[in-house]
Amino acid sequence: MVRLNGSVIDSNLHLLEEQVFKRIDSVKSALVTDQDFADAESAVKFFKKTETKLKDGKETALAQVPDIAQLFTRIDHLTEAMASKRKSLDKQVKQQKQHIKDTIVLEAVTTLEKERRMQKP
Numbered sequence: 001m002v003r004l005n006g007s008v009i010d011s012n013l014h015l016l017e018e019q020v021f022k023r024i025d026s027v028k029s030a031l032v033t034d035q036d037f038a039d040a041e042s043a044v045k046f047f048k049k050t051e052t053k054l055k056d057g058k059e060t061a062l063a064q065v066p067d068i069a070q071l072f073t074r075i076d077h078l079t080e081a082m083a084s085k086r087k088s089l090d091k092q093v094k095q096q097k098q099h100i101k102d103t104i105v106l107e108a109v110t111t112l113e114k115e116r117r118m119q120k121p
Contacts, residue, residue: 006065013057020050 027043028036062069 002071004068006068016050016054023047 023043023046027040031037031040062072
């Protein structure tokens with residue numbers, strides 16, 4: 001259970017969010033012309049710079065509330081630990097399922113091949 005008591009005193013995030021989504025929507029995904037590539041290069045620079053500003057802003061905000069920052073760090077740690085274990089287990093489960101399927105198919109082919117040989121005179 002997590003309960004927090006706090007509020008944001010001032011933020012211009014809504015303005016930045018509007019600007020970012022306008023920029024995302026304005027950039028073509030299918031680059032064909034030289035201008036498309038030039039626009040994309042400009043967008044890449046903008047996105048990288050803005051990503052850095054957002055990360056820095058997040059760190060600054062969390063530094064103002066160390067208890068919340070510690071909570072989020074612990075949540076991130078737990079999430080990463082579970083994701084790592086889940087991915088490892090999921091990979092093994094998928095491999096085992098494939099192995100079982102392959103074994104069943106191989107046994108069926110072997111059985112059919114034996115029956116085919118027995119039917120030949």
